[in-house]
Amino acid sequence: MEQRLANSWRQTINEKNFIVTALLSELRVDGRRPFDYRKLSIKFGKDDGSSEVQLGHTHVMAIVSGQLLQPYKERPNEGTLAVFTEFSPMADPSFEPGRPTESAVELGRIVDRGLRESRAVDTESLCVLSGKLVWAIRIDIHILDNGGNLVDAANIAALAALLTFRRPECSLGGEDGQQVVVHPPEMRDPIPLIIHHLPIAVTFGFFSNENIMVIDPTHHEEAVMTGRMTATVNANGDVCSIHKPGGEGVNHRVLMHCMKLAHVKAGDITAKIKDAVEIYNTQRALRKIKRHSSSVALDVGGTPAKSGEKESQVDGSHLHQSKLKDEPSSMECDATSSGQEQNDKRDGVSQKFIGGPSSWDPYSECVNSDLLKASLASHGPATHRQQKGSRSETKAEVPPQEMKIDSSPTDAGLVAVQNNEGKTLKDAVKPKNKRKKKKVSSNTGN
Amino acid sequence: MKAGKLRFSKPNKYWVESSQKRYVPHPEDSVLGIVVDSRSDNFLVDIKGPSLAFLPVLAFEGGTRRNIPKFEVGTLIYVRVVKANPGMNPELSCTDATGKGGEFGALKEGFMFECSTGLSRTLLSSPTCPVLEALGKKLSFEIAIGLNGRVWVNSASPSTTIIVSNAIMNSESLSGAQQRIMVEKLLQKIQ
Numbered sequence: 001m002e003q004r005l006a007n008s009w010r011q012t013i014n015e016k017n018f019i020v021t022a023l024l025s026e027l028r029v030d031g032r033r034p035f036d037y038r039k040l041s042i043k044f045g046k047d048d049g050s051s052e053v054q055l056g057h058t059h060v061m062a063i064v065s066g067q068l069l070q071p072y073k074e075r076p077n078e079g080t081l082a083v084f085t086e087f088s089p090m091a092d093p094s095f096e097p098g099r100p101t102e103s104a105v106e107l108g109r110i111v112d113r114g115l116r117e118s119r120a121v122d123t124e125s126l127c128v129l130s131g132k133l134v135w136a137i138r139i140d141i142h143i144l145d146n147g148g149n150l151v152d153a154a155n156i157a158a159l160a161a162l163l164t165f166r167r168p169e170c171s172l173g174g175e176d177g178q179q180v181v182v183h184p185p186e187m188r189d190p191i192p193l194i195i196h197h198l199p200i201a202v203t204f205g206f207f208s209n210e211n212i213m214v215i216d217p218t219h220h221e222e223a224v225m226t227g228r229m230t231a232t233v234n235a236n237g238d239v240c241s242i243h244k245p246g247g248e249g250v251n252h253r254v255l256m257h258c259m260k261l262a263h264v265k266a267g268d269i270t271a272k273i274k275d276a277v278e279i280y281n282t283q284r285a286l287r288k289i290k291r292h293s294s295s296v297a298l299d300v301g302g303t304p305a306k307s308g309e310k311e312s313q314v315d316g317s318h319l320h321q322s323k324l325k326d327e328p329s330s331m332e333c334d335a336t337s338s339g340q341e342q343n344d345k346r347d348g349v350s351q352k353f354i355g356g357p358s359s360w361d362p363y364s365e366c367v368n369s370d371l372l373k374a375s376l377a378s379h380g381p382a383t384h385r386q387q388k389g390s391r392s393e394t395k396a397e398v399p400p401q402e403m404k405i406d407s408s409p410t411d412a413g414l415v416a417v418q419n420n421e422g423k424t425l426k427d428a429v430k431p432k433n434k435r436k437k438k439k440v441s442s443n444t445g446n
Numbered sequence: 447m448k449a450g451k452l453r454f455s456k457p458n459k460y461w462v463e464s465s466q467k468r469y470v471p472h473p474e475d476s477v478l479g480i481v482v483d484s485r486s487d488n489f490l491v492d493i494k495g496p497s498l499a500f501l502p503v504l505a506f507e508g509g510t511r512r513n514i515p516k517f518e519v520g521t522l523i524y525v526r527v528v529k530a531n532p533g534m535n536p537e538l539s540c541t542d543a544t545g546k547g548g549e550f551g552a553l554k555e556g557f558m559f560e561c562s563t564g565l566s567r568t569l570l571s572s573p574t575c576p577v578l579e580a581l582g583k584k585l586s587f588e589i590a591i592g593l594n595g596r597v598w599v600n601s602a603s604p605s606t607t608i609i610v611s612n613a614i615m616n617s618e619s620l621s622g623a624q625q626r627i628m629v630e631k632l633l634q635k636i637q
Contacts, residue, residue, distance in 0.1 A: 006497050010480050012522040014598070018557040022604035029557070031612050 007093050011223050019224045023212045030056075030218065035261060037216045040269070042160050042276035048190065048284075049165030053157040056218065057147025059091075062157035063140045064165040068180070071127070071134040079126020079135040083112040083158065085143070092146035092219075110243050111141065111155050114199040114232035118240035121162060122194035128170055128180055135167060137193070148218035151230050155201035156273060163198075163277045166190035189288075198273060199240040200266040201232045204258050206248050213254065215261065229255075231262040235270040450564075465564020469494040469594035471530035476550075478558065478592030479525050479538065481517040489517055491525065494560075494594045497535050501525060505539040507547030515552070522553045522598060524590050553590060556600030557607050563595045565618045576622040580629040581610055609636060 019029060026034055038056030045052065049064035071078060085108040087095040095101075100108070115121055126135035139161065141154045168190050170182045205217035206227035217225060227247030232240040239259065244250070450464030469477070471493065479491035479499065488500040501523070503514045517523065529537040540550040569575050569591045574582075578589070587601035587610050597614060601607045613632055617625045 002497050005482070006492065006495065010482065010492055011520065012480055012558050013518065013520040014522050014553065014556055014558055016520075017555065018604065018607070022608060025604055027604055027608055029608060029611070031608060 009093055011220065015220065016224050019221060020207060020209065020212070023207060023214065024209065028214065028218075029220065034212075034214045037265065037268070038218075040156070040272055042156065042273060044160070044164055044276075044280045049161050051157050051160035051164065053153050053160065055147070055149060055153040055156070055216070057145060058149060058153045059143075059145035059147070060150065060153040060157045061142045061144055062154070062161040063142075064158075064161040065138050065140070066165070066167045067136050067138065068128065068133050068170075068182070069136040070132065075123075076131035077127045077134075078123040079137060081112070081116060081121055081123065081137050081139070083108045083115075083139045083141065085111075085141045085154070087143045087146075090145075091143045095143075095146070106245065107151055107154055108141070110151050110201060110230055110232070110241070111139070111158050113241045113243075114155060114201055115158070115162075118197070118199050118232075118234070118238065120195055120197055120199050120234075120240070122196060125194050129172070129178065132178075133180055137162075137165075137167075146219060148220070148222050149203050149216050152201050152203050152216060155199075155232070156269060159195075159198050159200075160273055160277060162193055162195060163273070164192075164280055166192055197234045197236060197238070198270050199232045199234050200262075200269045201230050202262040202265045203228060203230045204261075206250055206254075208248065210251065210254075213258070215265065229258065231259055233259070233262045233266045235267045237263050463564065463567070465562045465567075467494075467560075467562055467595065468496070469563055471495045471499065471527050471536040471594075473527055473530055474543075475527045475593045477525060477527060477538075477594040478553075478590065478596035478598060479523050479594075481519060481521040481523060483519065484517060491523065491538060493525075493527075493536070493538070493592075494596065495530075495536060499527070499536040499538050501538040501540065505541060506551070507541050507545065517552065522558055524550050524553055524592070524598075526550060549590070553598050553600075556588075556598050557611060558596060558598045559611050559615065561595050561597055561615060562618065563593065565614070566591050566593055566595050566597065569597065569614065575617075575625075577613055577617040577620075577625040577629060580626045581613055584633055585610060605636065609633070 022029060028034065041054045043052045052061045085100060085104045087104045089095045089097050128134060139158050141158060143150055168182050168185060169188045170180050173179050173181045202215065205214045205221055205225040208226050214221060227250060229244040231242050234240060448464040450462045452460065453463050454460050477493045479493045481489050482492050482498060483490040488502045490498045491501050493499050506515060525538040525540055526542060527536055528539045542548050569578060585606050587599055587606055590598040599607050599610045609632055613629050616628060620628060
């Protein structure tokens with residue numbers, strides 16, 4: 001009890017008076033103008049459908065997930081959308097774990113209303129089997145740090161997460177077409193949700209003096225203000241929802257002014273969200289290109305390449321057929337294990353080489369395509385490029401990435417580099433007698 | 447043992463200075479407290495420590511039962527820590543050791559913000575901290591710094607107060623030269 005008394009946040013009379021006095025001169029305590037938003041940063045997690053938004057000191061995270069469930073009886077053809085909020089106790093000393101408080105429920109309702117009533121998320125496309133199975137989309141909003149104006153930040157986080165969420169593709173099968181087959185992401189690309197527009201929540205704070213109004217109040221301003229209003233509008237100017245929970249009465253002229261401001265702010269924020277999602281999608285596409293290139297490289301050679309993976313490294317004859325095919329496979333081996341280990345393995349194995357498949361077990365293990373794709377997907381293009389100029393072990397990892405990007409014809413400039421690297425590795429895989437010589441030369445060359 | 451900077455003062459004193467958001471009360475520290483409640487014999491004051499502190503009703507210059515000051519909840523006061531033992535509520539006083547009032551007491555108007563204990567120690571160090579020096583050359587303001595990580599600033603115009611408080615808040619991780627540059631940039635933006 002003592003601890004809680006000591007830990008709760010209190011505001012001084014001085015601060016309250018100062019905030020109002022400063023606002024009379026159109027100044028806010030953090031140096032903003034009354035209608036300025038704080039710095040907004042939108043980040044995404046590794047998985048599709050998770051976003052982290054920072055609005056000044058306010059920090060919110062949203063996760064979107066989907067599940068196949070029975071639809072509501074009144075709407076058998078539509079998927080469902082549900083918003084859950086969690087006010088983490090680390091965000092504010094007044095947040096308690098357990099049941100959501102009134103403000104938590106209110107926040108969830110505002111975000112939900114903005115999305116549902118305006119039909120921002122297309123729910124009819126979420127129907128799989130009418131009346132039986134539909135996609136139930138669940139948005140979990142976690143408040144990590146309360147710096148004021150949680151609603152706006154939570155709304156942006158929810159929208160960003162919805163835009164990057166991908167649900168597995170499913171098709172109908174079975175004898176009567178009633179069986180639903182959910183395709184795993186490796187087999188078929190998951191598909192994004194259909195989002196028609198972005199409803200942006202803009203929160204206004206009103207103070208006892210009629211002329212004072214602020215946008216995006218901070219935690220301290222929220223403790224002083226006497227009324228608040230959240231207007232959810234989209235960039236097209238449509239009003240999706242207005243939320244004014246009691247507080248100071250507001251003149252209708254002020255209200256119309258607020259709506260106009262909200263429209264302008266919604267345009268700004270929509271642009272920022274779309275830019276951030278764009279960057280995320282290009283990064284995602286780059287990662288997928290690498291995955292696809294590995295499968296393309298394997299397919300290009302057709303049968304010889306496939307057998308080549310397992311056997312051509314044994315007898316060097318297949319190697320001459322297509323340098324391109326073998327390099328990916330050998331380089332993929334390098335990608336799966338660390339460069340250093342791989343070199344050691346190669347050294348060790350080469351000394352024991354007698355020409356039979358049994359002694360090539362380390363290689364055939366590493367050519368497991370699932371492992372490959374998983375490891376390649378987790379390697380980003382940036383990390384490999386950074387390692388570029390360092391050592392020969394890490395150089396071994398660079399060519400696979402560059403190879404992949406080469407197979408999808410983008411960077412022609414890298415071809416020269418990769419050819420040089422390719423010689424080194426190809427030599428490593430060649431028959432024993434040549435290998436030792438060339439290895440020495442390549443090592444000295446490196 | 448907390449992490450911090452190793453400090454040295456001649457001839458043979460070394461200590462580790464750490465900086466936190468929370469304050470550990472220590473006797474003879476001057477701190478800024480917020481009045482939380484008033485009882486018959488003392489005020490309950492929040493000084494950002496593990497427990498609320500007691501400020502005896504008579505611990506004022508010339509304090510008697512007749513002229514007990516009336517502090518509302520939320521009043522900001524500049525006080526001195528008299529006793530601080532672990533497990534007990536700390537005791538405060540609005541007089542210095544000799545009984546004189548000095549600058550202690552309620553602070554009127556102005557703006558109070560919080561910072562880390564390390565920053566407040568830097569602000570109180572002598573020679574004057576670079577950020578305060580740079581601000582003082584161009585602006586006129588009064589400032590009260592509590593070792594518990596609270597700073598109060600007051601000046602004639604709200605914009606000056608806002609500039610000073612933001613400059614101080616931003617100066618935590620900057621070196622002396624960087625602080626001066628930051629203050630210059632801030633002042634240029636206004637003029």
